[in-house]
Amino acid sequence: MYGRSQRLSQLLKSPPLTNNLAKALENDHPLNPLSSLIHEIRLDLVGEGHLFKFSNPLQHGMESVLEKNKAAQLTPGEIGELNTISELDCIFTHINAILSSQYLSM
Numbered sequence: 001m002y003g004r005s006q007r008l009s010q011l012l013k014s015p016p017l018t019n020n021l022a023k024a025l026e027n028d029h030p031l032n033p034l035s036s037l038i039h040e041i042r043l044d045l046v047g048e049g050h051l052f053k054f055s056n057p058l059q060h061g062m063e064s065v066l067e068k069n070k071a072a073q074l075t076p077g078e079i080g081e082l083n084t085i086s087e088l089d090c091i092f093t094h095i096n097a098i099l100s101s102q103y104l105s106m
Contacts, residue, residue, distance in 0.1 A: 034088055049103035052092045058085070 040058035062085045
């Protein structure tokens with residue numbers, strides 16, 4: 001998970017969103033709720049423990065949106081998707097770090 005978070009962080013930093021897209025997001029396009037992704041969550045057995053992961057379709061969708069972000073070609077709706085997926089990724093990273101530390105201390 002740390003590799004994905006680092007990659008996500010790097011891609012989000014460059015290039016910056018254009019002012020028009022940022023304004024559209026702020027004014028007209030609310031973020032997609034995290035609850036809309038509930039069916040895209042997997043709990044996979046890794047070693048002796050379980051880790052939260054994205055479903056394959058969500059993982060591919062995230063990669064596609066990240067590539068469009070890198071090329072500064074996101075629509076306002078895709079910006080909302082990216083923000084929602086990024087938030088879920090941060091939550092998974094935190095939960096998986098906690099789970100991993102518990103498995104290691106057993």
